[in-house]
Amino acid sequence: MRKVKEISAFDIIGPIMIGPSSSHTAGAVFLGKVARAVLGQMPTKVEINLHGSFAKTAKGHGTDKALIAGLLNLSAHDERIKSSFDLAKEEGLDYQFNSVDLGDVHPNSVQFLLWGEDKEAQVVGASVGGGAIKVNRVQGRKVNFNGDHATLLIFGRNQSGTTNDVTGAFVENKINIAYLRVERLRRQKEVVMVFETDEPIPLRGIKAIRALPWVEWVCQIDKIER
Amino acid sequence: MFESLQVLVLEAEEKKKSLAEIVIETETVASNLSMEDVRLEMKKRLQIMKESTQQGLERPVKSVSGISGGSAFTFWRWLEDGNKPVSGSILSRAMARALSVNEVNAGMGCIVATPTAGSAGILPATLLTLQESHHFSDDEIIDALFVASGIGMVVVNRANVSGAMGGCQAETGSAAAMAAGASVALLGGTPRQSAHAVGITLKNMLGLVCDPVAGLVEVPCVKRNAAGVAQCFVAIDLALAGVESIIPPDEVIDAMANIGKVMDKNLKETGMGGLAATPTGKRLAAKVWQDSK
Secondary structure: OOOOOOOOOHHOOEEEEEEOHHHHHHHHHHHHHHHHHHHHHOEEEEEEEEEHHHHHHHHOOOHHOOOOOOHHHOOOOHHHHHHHHHHHHHHHOOOEEEEEEOOOOOOOEEEEEOOOOOOOOEEEEEEEEEEEEEEEOOOOEEEOOOOOOOEEEEEEEEOOOOHHHHHHHHHHHOEEEEEEEEEEEEEOOOEEEEEEEEEOOOOHHHHHHOOOOEEEEEEEEEEOOO | OOHHHHHHHHHHHHHHHOHHHHHHHHHHHHHHHHHHHHHHHHHHHHHHHHHHHHHHOOOOOOOOOOOOHHHHHHHHHHOOOOOOOOOOOHHHHHHHHHHHHHHHOOOOOOOEOOOOOOOOOHHHHHHHHHHHHHHHOOHHHHHHHHHHHHHHHHHHOOOOOOHEEEEHHHHHHHHHHHHHHHHHOOOOOOHHHHHHHHHHHHHHHHOEEEEOHHHOOOHHHHHHHHHHHHHHHHHHHHHOOOOOOOOOHHHHHHHHHHHHHHHHHHHHHOOOOOHHHHHHHHHHHHHHHHOOO
């Protein structure tokens, strides 16, 4: 028997989106929104490095405008995507696009280098079709998530009991974990955790996680609204 | 959700329900939403469809790249001037609306992907033109949209709706098949007749390649949406008359998947073969890439 995919009627009749391409426009907005969430504040300067098909057809597909729109937190069906460059100027976002070769990555890949008032961020991701995205790197660390759930990223020093420490905060706040990935990096000295959850974890939960002695960096990214 | 049209049709026949009822019930169970909420969600999409089928008729909409645009406006004005289209008044008006949606799409306007952005014109143009000619209510059109989504789910489960994976047959072919099956249901056909409308439409569009100039969703995508409407109309009338696809509709979908697999990658949305590789296609692409720098 063939495996039946779990899809909704609104995956077929939808998404509602600004054209022309779900991968080059809607997906690009979503990637911009993730980058903005990782920075955690309004970006004042961004360098956007476009790879592959993104570099080649950015202007014709409006990918450049869509990426900026995402950074400004517009939705994928906001008519202002078309004029996002003007909006960026009004909001004081200084942007620059470059064509780059990011190596052996998806053809629709982009790297964001972001600066805010007192924070910096780096995000690499790809638009993989139909508006779906994959985020591959955050702050230089390898990650893997798609924004279909609320996502909590935790980077810190590796020691025993780290996963337990964090899941405690989830239990306390009655948050269901959909997916969890834990990786040890750099000769086991560093831990990278990606939690995908049904509901976002409330601020007090994040504060509790941030207060853990081994935790160095925490970021929560909202579920992408399609 | 639905693995075959056969299962979908059998369920409707056994329960003595419409295809729309079966799809809506399944959606409420899967999403945990009430029937009212599920219908409301579709109504939102219908509203966007109404706007995008209209915008390109009222003014010439140019694409962001500047390659294409304005054909819906030109064609609509020609119709409004009293010219007699050989395709008849219903089909010609539907064609104009399909052009409109895809021009709005290429101009960075708001559309509903049905099932994709590149094929977004066919379903709304067909249903909204039938609404105009046959005076259907919005609720009846919403039912038809659910029928279309049920058909789309079967296509996604057995094949795909991606030009990069299956060529244009998978995008405009699937869209036209969805529109045909939904229209037959709307016009009072049986679930079985809807399934055969899907089979007939897709059969007639097998092998269609995805060869967009400069990789953009414009040439030939915009006009292929008008052509998809015509294909869908052929199947609607045949199916309503009781003509059936000799190859069962599910097997036609499987054939589409298999053709997609053996289709050369130059002809699957890479912008490297077919129309994209013509001298004019290459010249337009070079201009777009120059502008991108």
